Amino acid sequence: MMSARLLSTISRGARITVARMSGVRSTRVAIRTKATADETITASACADPSMAAPVDPTMTAPVPKSFVVIPRAPSHPVIGSLVEFIRLEPKNTGQKINSAMKKLAAKYGPIVRVSLPSLPTEVVLVADADMVAEVLRAEGPIPRRRNTPTWEYYRKEKNVPLGLVFENGDDWKRLRSAVQTPIFPPKNAHTYCPAIGPATAQVMNVIEDGLRCAGPRALAGEELFAMEEITMRWSLEAVTTIILGQRLGALDVEPNPLALEMIRAVYAQVVTTGPVLLMPEFVWRNRLTSAAREHFDAMQRIMDLTNKLMDTTLDELARDPAKLQGSFLGQVLQRDTTLTRRDLLSTAVDLMLAGIDTTARTLLNTMNLLGRYPDVQTKLRNEIYAIVGTDPNAQLDASHLAKFKYLKNVLKEATRMFLVVPINTRFLARDAIVGGYAIPQGTQMLLATEAVAHSPKYFVDPETFNPDRWDAKDIHPFAALPFGFGPRMCVGRRVSEMEMTAFLVHLLRRFEIMPAPAPEDFIYNVLLSTAGPMPLKFRPLDAKSAKGTTTS
Numbered sequence: 001m002m003s004a005r006l007l008s009t010i011s012r013g014a015r016i017t018v019a020r021m022s023g024v025r026s027t028r029v030a031i032r033t034k035a036t037a038d039e040t041i042t043a044s045a046c047a048d049p050s051m052a053a054p055v056d057p058t059m060t061a062p063v064p065k066s067f068v069v070i071p072r073a074p075s076h077p078v079i080g081s082l083v084e085f086i087r088l089e090p091k092n093t094g095q096k097i098n099s100a101m102k103k104l105a106a107k108y109g110p111i112v113r114v115s116l117p118s119l120p121t122e123v124v125l126v127a128d129a130d131m132v133a134e135v136l137r138a139e140g141p142i143p144r145r146r147n148t149p150t151w152e153y154y155r156k157e158k159n160v161p162l163g164l165v166f167e168n169g170d171d172w173k174r175l176r177s178a179v180q181t182p183i184f185p186p187k188n189a190h191t192y193c194p195a196i197g198p199a200t201a202q203v204m205n206v207i208e209d210g211l212r213c214a215g216p217r218a219l220a221g222e223e224l225f226a227m228e229e230i231t232m233r234w235s236l237e238a239v240t241t242i243i244l245g246q247r248l249g250a251l252d253v254e255p256n257p258l259a260l261e262m263i264r265a266v267y268a269q270v271v272t273t274g275p276v277l278l279m280p281e282f283v284w285r286n287r288l289t290s291a292a293r294e295h296f297d298a299m300q301r302i303m304d305l306t307n308k309l310m311d312t313t314l315d316e317l318a319r320d321p322a323k324l325q326g327s328f329l330g331q332v333l334q335r336d337t338t339l340t341r342r343d344l345l346s347t348a349v350d351l352m353l354a355g356i357d358t359t360a361r362t363l364l365n366t367m368n369l370l371g372r373y374p375d376v377q378t379k380l381r382n383e384i385y386a387i388v389g390t391d392p393n394a395q396l397d398a399s400h401l402a403k404f405k406y407l408k409n410v411l412k413e414a415t416r417m418f419l420v421v422p423i424n425t426r427f428l429a430r431d432a433i434v435g436g437y438a439i440p441q442g443t444q445m446l447l448a449t450e451a452v453a454h455s456p457k458y459f460v461d462p463e464t465f466n467p468d469r470w471d472a473k474d475i476h477p478f479a480a481l482p483f484g485f486g487p488r489m490c491v492g493r494r495v496s497e498m499e500m501t502a503f504l505v506h507l508l509r510r511f512e513i514m515p516a517p518a519p520e521d522f523i524y525n526v527l528l529s530t531a532g533p534m535p536l537k538f539r540p541l542d543a544k545s546a547k548g549t550t551t552s
């Protein structure tokens with residue numbers, strides 16, 4: 001067991017050298033991305049030339065076209081292609097960059113050169129699954145993503161490592177290696193399932209109480225019910241339980257003020273990022289606008305709050321090392337690692353920051369879709385009844401998770417239709433041919449993953465919510481990448497899927513989601529979200545309907 005002394009040393013900020021424990025083999029963690037069968041095939045097919053189509057030696061390969069003839073969006077000094085963005089998305093351009101990019105690809109073609117005010121060099125936007133594949137095949141073993149300049153600036157100023165999300169190169173690999181095994185493989189992600197059971201049961205009571213307070217029409221499912229804050233509180237509670245092994249009290253009748261402050265800070269950080277990044281650097285560096293001040297203030301609060309929570313966990317683990325098994329942080333500390341206290345802090349901040357809003361927003365959207373597609377909802381509920389039982393208090397456990405088939409399709413389809421991260425980035429690790437153009441190593445590529453996932457080229461009737469489409473075997477493997485791809489794929493993917501499964505399993509045994517309109521508008525502030533509250537209506541299921549299929 002890890003000694004209490006070592007743990008208390010960690011909590012005081014010393015460097016962890018070799019955390020050797022009896023019974024635990026001290027192996028470094030290899031990064032593998034065997035995420036799902038289809039991804040495994042894709043990844044190996046990319047790497048293994050023997051799997052490529054046979055080449056006819058008499059045919060000469062077409063000569064790639066030069067980089068400079070790639071269509072180019074008009075650009076001006078300092079402001080880059082901003083004028084063109086405004087032309088394409090005149091209203092609220094700063095929060096519609098993803099949509100402007102979609103329109104840019106429709107106007108100039110699926111590969112286009114763009115200049116952004118916040119970037120020193122031109123970037124290449126691709127909005128085609130084959131081209132996305134070509135880019136990702138050239139990402140190399142340590143893929144590099146663009147980081148957010150304000151985040152980098154802030155962390156350097158505070159002497160905190162850039163962290164898992166924003167670090168690049170060997171420093172990223174070191175962090176990713178340390179966290180990969182405790183969180184990424186489904187088998188390990190699923191071990192956190194029982195831990196979030198109580199919070200998930202509790203949030204159902206919060207919803208029912210909320211409906212009752214809102215009045216008889218809300219309780220009858222006839223009135224819209226605001227779920228944003230409740231879903232965020234649950235998501236925060238679940239992530240904190242998983243990452244730090246702590247119940248925060250975000251769902252209590254009198255929620256822990258710390259939890260509410262965290263939610264507010266995460267929200268402020270997310271909504272200010274887009275507008276701040278459109279400002280020239282000297283403006284945000286000197287905090288010359290209220291958005292810039294709010295942005296840095298939010299980062300500070302997230303860091304302080306996570307630091308406080310982490311201290312509690314480390315003290316607790318120092319007192320009772322048996323608790324190491326229960327949380328992600330404990331699991332990380334059980335391995336042979338050279339992570340410092342600052343590394344742990346930046347990792348915990350990143351996991352919280354990347355894990356709260358993403359999961360909550362995806363769930364809000366999934367609930368809206370299930371309300372609008374009652375047949376899908378009924379089929380899903382029946383699968384849940386068959387696997388977990390009709391008793392709404394029966395707990396989900398890890399053994400149930402592998403049995404869901406339709407629920408997996410529902411989540412695949414919901415995340416295809418609503419990519420909370422609608423654009424991804426990569427720097428090419430080598431010279432590559434993308435869309436027939438020769439693109440030099442180091443070029444920054446923007447992957448318009450949302451545009452691709454909504455393209456009729458890859459999905460018949462793409463705006464229809466059709467989970468059954470995922471039974472087909474011929475879906476382009478790079479057409480829907482809501483969690484990214486390769487060694488840099490979302491490290492929280494399996495945890496997030498497990499969390500969303502738990503939420504839906506509890507929700508659909510307690511409530512019927514009633515039809516409500518589709519969200520009118522979406523905005524993009526680092527994450528994609530609805531411009532207003534997500535339209536949702538719920539009705540508690542009565543005992544009769546809980547016995548079998550329901551209809552609206």
Ligand code: HEM
Pocket residue numbers: 145164165166176239350351352354355356358359362415419420421424425481482483484485486487488489490491492493495496
């Ligand atoms: C529906 C929920 C989620 C979605 C759609 C999502 C999506 C993504 C995407 C697209 C990326 C970039 C991947 C790439 O570049 O290839 C990413 C990275 C990341 N996500 Fe998630 N995510 C979700 C939930 C979570 C959760 C719950 C956590 C933590 C518990 C998390 C932690 C991270 C981290 C740390 C990274 C950076 C990984 C790295 O660069 O090595 N995410 N996520």
